[in-house]
Amino acid sequence: MDPHSLTDSVLASFxxxxxxxxxxxxxxxxxxxxxxREVSLSHAEWRAGLQFLTDAAAITDAxxxxxxxxxxxxxLSSLVDLMGSAPDATPGSVLGPFHVHGAPHCPNGAxxxxxxPGQATLLQVELLSTxxxxxxxxVDFWQNAANGLYAQQDPEQPPHNLRCRVLTGPxxxxxxxxxxxxxxxxxxxxxxSQLMRLAGRSCMRPAHFHLIVAAPGxxxxxxxxxxxxxxxxxxxxxxxxxxxxxxxxxxxxxxAEAARQGMPCPFLRVACTLHLATTSSTSExxxxx
Ligand code: BEZ
Ligand code: FE
Numbered sequence: 001m002d003p004h005s006l007t008d009s010v011l012a013s014f015x016x017x018x019x020x021x022x023x024x025x026x027x028x029x030x031x032x033x034x035x036x037r038e039v040s041l042s043h044a045e046w047r048a049g050l051q052f053l054t055d056a057a058a059i060t061d062a063x064x065x066x067x068x069x070x071x072x073x074x075x076l077s078s079l080v081d082l083m084g085s086a087p088d089a090t091p092g093s094v095l096g097p098f099h100v101h102g103a104p105h106c107p108n109g110a111x112x113x114x115x116x117p118g119q120a121t122l123l124q125v126e127l128l129s130t131x132x133x134x135x136x137x138x139v140d141f142w143q144n145a146a147n148g149l150y151a152q153q154d155p156e157q158p159p160h161n162l163r164c165r166v167l168t169g170p171x172x173x174x175x176x177x178x179x180x181x182x183x184x185x186x187x188x189x190x191x192x193s194q195l196m197r198l199a200g201r202s203c204m205r206p207a208h209f210h211l212i213v214a215a216p217g218x219x220x221x222x223x224x225x226x227x228x229x230x231x232x233x234x235x236x237x238x239x240x241x242x243x244x245x246x247x248x249x250x251x252x253x254x255x256a257e258a259a260r261q262g263m264p265c266p267f268l269r270v271a272c273t274l275h276l277a278t279t280s281s282t283s284e285x286x287x288x289x
Contacts, residue, residue, distance in 0.1 A: 007033040055191040063152060065097055069192045072096075072238035073201075082242075086219060086277030088130040093224040093240040096210065098150040103140060106164035111177040116161070118146030118179025120264050121249065124271040125225075127172035127213060134172030135276055137215035140165050141176065143208070148182040180249060180268060181207040183230065186237050196237065206232035206241060211274070218276040225272060247272045 001009065007030065014025050035041070056066035071077045072094055081092040106112070113120060127135045142163035144150045151161040168174050185203045187193065196203050208224040226233060226241050228248040233241050249268040252258060258265035 003033075003037055052191050052195075059190040064187065066187075066190045066192055068097060069186060069190070073186070073192055073196060075239045078239040081222070081240075086130070088275065089219070089277035090221060090223060090274040091242045091244055092222050093242065093245060094238050095212075095222050096224075096238075098144075098152060099140070099142060099210065099212070100152070100160075100163065103142065103163040103165050104160050106166055106176075108166050108168055108173075109175045109177075110164060110166065112162050112164060113177055113179050116145060116157075116179065120267040121178050121180045122252075122261055122263055122267055122269050123174070123176045123178055123209065124269065125174040125211070126271075126273040127168060127174065127215070128273055128275050129218065130275050130277050134170060135168075135215045135218060136170045136172065137168050137213050137218070137276070138165060139168065139174050140212040140214075142210045143178065143181040144184055146179055146182060148184050177263065178209075180227070181209055183207050183232050201237065202232070202235050203237050204232045205236050205238060206230035208240070209270075213274060213276060215276060218278055221274060221276055223274070225270065227270070 010029050010033070011026055014022070014029070016022050016025055036046075039045075056070060060066045068077070077094045081094060085091040125139070127137050127139075129135055140163075142150070145154065145157060145162055147154065149157070151157040151159055151163065162178060164176075166174060166176070184205045184207070186196075186205065188203055193203055206226050207230055208226050210224055211221070213221040213223075224240055224245055226246045228246050233246065247270050249270050251266050252261075252263070252269050253266040255265045258267055261267070
């Protein structure tokens with residue numbers, strides 16, 4: 001057996017009983033073997049790679065997944081998001097590790113800030129189909145707090161702080177009072193952060209809101225909104241930024257407008273429009289997480 005006939009033997013040994021599965025596993029084997037041949041992978045390098053994965057497994061638990069972080073910093077998550085985004089629709093962006101199922105239902109217009117510190121922010125999102133029709137949708141929303149931490153990273157925050165699910169009306173208008181999210185460093189205690197240090201890469205992510213927008217007849221959109229001017233927009237550790245997802249946070253200092261909006265004065269307004277593709281559009285919809 002030589003390095004090439006070995007690949008053929010491995011390919012022939014797999015039949016997963018399904019055309020698509022067979023396509024995926026065959027391509028994976030071919031690319032893995034081509035990779036090892038291309039770099040003439042040594043035994044020591046192969047063992048180092050396995051050790052990296054072993055270290056990732058050791059630090060992974062129900063609340064912390066180092067494997068999804070590997071996918072994120074290698075750009076694989078973003079590649080899958082981009083391939084799954086419909087051409088005329090708002091692009092998808094990384095789900096990240098801080099989404100939780102079962103966030104509390106809140107009325108549209110809810111105040112997520114309450115008494116916590118942070119710059120008061122009015123988030124106004126218009127949900128339209130790619131043909132411009134307003135969409136009634138369920139929006140799952142989450143973000144980090146003024147100290148840069150998500151609720152599950154910070155015992156000082158209530159478990160569902162700054163996360164909720166909201167139903168919009170048929171006008172497709174989502175409205176939330178919240179705080180300005182903060183730039184955030186991906187976890188710095190695992191093998192991924194060692195790799196980032198070795199590569200001289202920043203572990204920072206620009207500040208962002210997370211949204212999952214689900215509406216009947218439309219492809220579920222898993223995306224993020226970033227703030228114009230954020231210093232980490234060009235170096236996002238997980239490659240999540242797309243131009244269409246960068247929105248301004250505009251200071252409103254007119255007391256009459258603040259009163260009309262039920263906001264303190266001054267406040268920040270983040271307003272944008274998201275376009276959802278219909279389920280009949282090309283390529284497979286991203287399944288809801
Ligand atoms: C985040 O959205 O916070 C995140 C995304 C990917 C990796 C780590 C964090
Ligand atoms: Fe995040």
